[in-house]
Amino acid sequence: MVPLTAYLIVAALLFCIGMYAVLARRNAIAILMGVELMLNAVNINLVAFWRFLTPSTTATGSGLQVGMAGQTFAIFVFVVAAAEAAVGLALILSVFRNRRTVIAENVDSLKL
Amino acid sequence: MQQQEWIFIAIFFVIAPILPIMPIALPQLLRLAPRRANKAKLETYECGVETVGDAWVQFKVQYYLYALVFLIFDIELLFLFPWAVAYNQLPLFAFVVMVTFIAVLGVGLAYAWRKGALEWQ
């Protein structure tokens, strides 16, 4: 069986790759892709911990089940990722329409 | 965990691309097809005249809006399918929750409709 550590290291690596994209890319869409990679790394972590620590075996009626916490969290990460992509890309489109640029550094009118 | 099923799926993911590769690659390997390319033949197809500008023409924002509404409804299935699978064991409350969920999304759809985000222009 592949140990938990292996999954966590893959997730960490993916997270750092995404982080590099966010820090180093200039195109706002590329930065958004980096964020998606980071969210996916988080999801790997959540599901891996769920699998190794608290998978539920049987439904116990209406009692409190902490068993599905990992998967449920992953689902909410999906929701947030989708909302983030939709609004983020719409923002980029809006900026592009007004400023004709998608380079994140050039959008600095709020800077002092 | 359905290990055997998933191993089968993994094999299938390897086989499925090979099948279409074969008929594409075979005639090229066996030299069944002629290979007489010339400049005119390789030109981008546009009714005989040379193409003006590159292929990446500006697109309408309409495409983005369709993809957007689709994405929101696609996310819905994340909740819909576990709910549907467990439905027979759930209390009546689950039905109320899902109706609320669908109603909220339905309001979003109605908004998109009224704003004309669903019109093809």
Next chain:
Amino acid sequence: MNWLEWGFFGVLTILVIGGGLAVVLNRNLFHSALWLIVSLFGVAGLFVMLSAPFLAAVQVLVYIGAIVILIIFAIMLTRRMMGISEAPNSQWTLGLAAAALTFLVIAMTLVLASNGANPLIPREPLTQIGGESLRDLGVALVDLNQYVLPFLLASVLLEAAMVGAIVLARGEE
């Protein structure tokens, strides 16, 4: 079938990490988006290995089928930047250093912590799971004691995102 599992894990890791690197390093934005698909597909495979096939299918459907399509549409709409090979920004060395440092810290901590005795990082899964985890998920989502509130909040969040994105994307017409 230990070797088989490690084999699958290796292939998927190559997909995830290789795809991720290609996303970051590719200058062509459209190619970046395609490599993102490869990376996300690898993540879906990891979900299958972790006995969460539902999340794997959703990963393919939502990420590859919807989010990447949305990203590609956005690339097309802002295509003025297309074709221009885009260099990383001036502080990219700083970014690289930060990313590498973060990874080193996490990896070190993990390797040190997972000596087998740590109950938080077990070598073997604590329990085997049956095929009905999906049903439990459905129960958990609408259970009053569990996730019903986040579930309904998610619908509000989605609607807000949809309305906001439509307003933003259309601009004032």
Next chain:
Amino acid sequence: MVDSLVNLGWNRDVAFFVASLLGAVVLASFGLVWIIFAIWLERKLAGRIQDRIGPNRAGPYGLFQTFADLFKLITKEDITPAGADRHIYNIAPIMVVASIVLIFAVIPFSATWVGADLNIGVLYFIAVGSLATLAIMLAGWGSNNKYALLGAFRVIAALISYEVPMILSVAVPVLLAGTMSMQGIVHGQSIAYIFVAPVSAFIFFVSQLAEAGRSPFDLIEAESEIIAGYNIEYSGMKFGMFMASEFIHAFVISLLTVILFLGGWQFLGAGHPGSELFGFIVVMGKAMLVYFVVILIRSTTPRIRIDHMMAFNWKFLVPLALVNLIVVAFCARIFVPDYAAAQAVADGGGLGAFLAGMFGVGFIAELPRAALCLVANIGLWVVASRLLRQYSDQERDRVRQLIQERRDQRGQTAPAAAGR
């Protein structure tokens, strides 16, 4: 099969692997071989329906027409246009076929003949189907042709839109069967779900037609409007792959409709062990029936406009699917199938015993729920069609008025122009 190989002295894992490999090859090539026949059948039937003869030269009844086409395609020159994104251009036709072939992995052909009975089978086929969208995107991009790209984007906008009602309608069988496994859904259909939720079946079929790009939704390959769309730059066998995927897809949608709504291999007790081949014949027979309907629709309906196609999806199918899901969920809440009570009825003799013997105990258990759902669905359909008719009447009046106004305007300006 695994056991017989183990008996020959094979390692169990290796035997399993070889058996899976063989199964996968057979199952995947079944799809490709079948279309060679299906293409001929479709052309012949479409010809007959349209009062033509159809293929009749190559072989008896033109049976070898597909082979002739195949050889023609093989000997065609394969052109990669200048400026194409070469790798992407080459991957697209492979991916478009692979994404359809992959669906065969989860289709149950009989109680035991199934590639892989995944417990998320339904989501699997939806997810794999969405890869086809991606392949079209690759084809459009890779060709470096603005018509190809425009065509691809039209198609993608249409395909992703029709995925929404499809997902919503698939949720209904999942809800009724309480599982996402394809086998589980077939097992749950003591009463075929088309009789329980006909509106869902209708929505599913229509959205699948659109996904497969079949007429009346064939503006994907609108030769006369966007010069064949996204696959314009392809030639030879690569083009052939796009055509092949379209034909396999048409058959796959028939299979999926059969599995999800027409009871799969269930046919008066065909699910009993020992009748695998019969189950296979039942599935294929039902699929041929649906396939015939697909061909009938294709050869008799005109192509609809893309704005109509989108409006029909978002303003009719999606709201209908949402309401339908709630209605079915409500009905399923009122009558939950009670198998113990059904067993008692079956043991009681008389009509109950006859029905149980004929259709199985599940039939009796599901009867109340099915009846209620059916009534509710018919009611929903009546309301929906009323609304649709009202809308179309309004629209017709509006267009008539518009034409009348134009006519009046022309009537006023024309004499003035003549006078000048």
